[in-house]
Amino acid sequence: MLRLIRYLKEYKLESVLAPLFKLLEAAFELLVPLVIARIIDIGIVNKDSKYVINMGILLVSLAMIGLTSAIIAQYFSAKAATGFGTKLRDDLFAHILSFSHAETDVLGRDTLVTRVTNDSDQVQNGVNRFFRLVLRSPFIVAGAFIMSFHIDAKMSLIAFTVIVILAIIVAFIMSKSIELYRNVQRKLDKVLGKTGENLTGIRVIRAFSKESSEILEYNNATKDLYNDQVLVGNISALLNPLTYVVVNLGIVAILQTGAIQVNIGNLTTGQVVALINYMSQILVELVKFANLIILLSKASACAKRINEIFDIKSSISGGSDELNLKDFDGEIIAFENVGFVYPKSKEEALSDITFSVKKGETIGIIGGTGSGKSSLINLIPRFYDISRGSIKLAGRDIKEYSLESIRKNVALVEQKSRLFRGNIRNNLLWGDAKASDKALYEAADIAQAMDVINSKEGKLDSEVAMYGNNFSGGQKQRLSIARSLVKKAGILILDDSSSALDYATDSRLRKAIREIENVTTLIVSQRIVSIKNSDRIIVLDDGRIVGIGTHDELLENSPIYKEIYNSQIMAKEDSDEE
Incomplete structure (x- = not known):
């Protein structure tokens, strides 16, 4: 006391x-x-x-x-x-x-x-x-x-x-x-x-x-x-x-x-x-x-x-250097033999993860439930710290940068979209408090959220209830993506954030995101159709990388990826027949 x-x-x-x-x-x-x-x-x-x-x-x-x-x-x-x-x-x-x-x-x-x-x-x-x-x-x-x-x-x-x-x-x-x-x-x-x-x-x-x-x-x-x-x-x-x-x-x-x-x-x-x-x-x-x-x-x-x-003190402390991805060319992200264990867990959620991402690349990440997809992408904004190995951003160890500068340069859209009570404008301004209405509309257009905004009488000033409960799952996902795009970060991570979207909307969204310049994109998805056009695809299984390559390369060389592909193609054919 x-x-x-x-x-x-x-x-x-x-x-x-x-x-x-x-x-x-x-x-x-x-x-x-x-x-x-x-x-x-x-x-x-x-x-x-x-x-x-x-x-x-x-x-x-x-x-x-x-x-x-x-x-x-x-x-x-x-x-x-x-x-x-x-x-x-x-x-x-x-x-x-x-x-x-x-x-x-x-x-x-x-x-x-x-x-x-x-x-x-x-x-x-x-x-x-x-x-x-x-x-x-x-x-x-x-x-x-x-x-x-x-x-x-x-x-x-x-x-x-x-x-x-x-x-x-x-x-x-x-x-x-x-x-x-x-x-x-x-x-x-x-x-x-x-x-x-x-x-x-x-x-x-x-x-x-x-x-x-x-x-x-x-x-x-x-x-x-x-x-x-x-x-x-x-x-x-x-x-x-x-x-x-x-x-x-x-x-x-x-x-x-x-x-x-x-x-x-x-x-x-x-x-x-x-x-x-x-x-x-x-x-x-x-x-x-x-x-x-x-x-x-x-x-x-x-x-x-x-x-x-x-x-209780945070187990994560930032460094003194400032991360700036705008003036950097080369490998934006590099994982080297990374291992990660969740608190109070005895087994590693990720083991021996090694890959690199060049500036402007689009990387797809796929795997079964519990394969470690979300665990992997949560390490990039330093929500957790790794147990072993190293992660480098812009050629330097991630621990050398301040947490604020890392998260300023990384925009993450989680699978479970979260909106906050207020209005649409206030939620989008989380990405950039100084953004103009024009910038908000541009981000919403890329995120395929213009119809969500225009369907409301108040447009950007339309009310958002607690947890965004007055919007559907797909609407919340698109507004969450727009909020992250307003941020104009150098790294954009979409963690299965289009799961509630239909295939046509998802396709338009991915096409619009690919047209954004100087953005390195990581797309986590259960759908192969959402990541098949990525520059490279990482296949995870039980916390380990079991395949890296393009869609065609993985179909030839990765049994797990081919199994996922065949199961989804068969499911789609069955659905079409019905």
């Missing part, structure tokens, strides 16, 4: 003023029982109505000053805590975005979302409550005890005994609840992950009529979370009743002992009432302070989870 204090740096004044004004409020509260004692012992006993009225005005004044102090303290506390939470979430989100795919694969999306949202909120609430009670509650407890001691030293021993017993109760409950809160957060991660998985795959679930089994699994996860929440809730719930029992017993002891002292003349009635009021103040503030400690325990558990994310 202490490591996150740096996010309060810009709120030093608020961080000081909030507890100080709460302290001022507490100071005036401590005076109230003394005023009430005087009203009883002087005003009421002497039947002095004027004195009672004056003391009543004083009580109202103390209440108004205390209320003003409380409002000011709440304002400063809320401002500091909100600013703290905002900066924490911003920094945490930026840190997560710095991770390579390796880190995000290991951590999982659900736990990252939980830590940016729920965990951050818990820590923010802890900070807010801390400012409000960190000085007030201990000050009132200590002050009430001192005031009690000032009234009667022997009677104050009762208050001291109550404080000690309550401290033991709070320590016990806190020790039991901290680890349980951590378990609750971990199981919340699991529930959120299951929620996201089911919502994302709802169509598959319905297609296989798996609603019942998924509901059962979800119910089991939520029941497990519920059981832990009930357990920690029950332990925390012991705090109030135990506290009230102890304090009320203390009040009974004060009433019994005080009655005897009043009877023998050692104490006045007003002093006994003041002692009871101070005991009540101790009760209220100890309950608040105990709840604060429990809340801080929860916030501490969440802060630890957040710090775990901050402690």
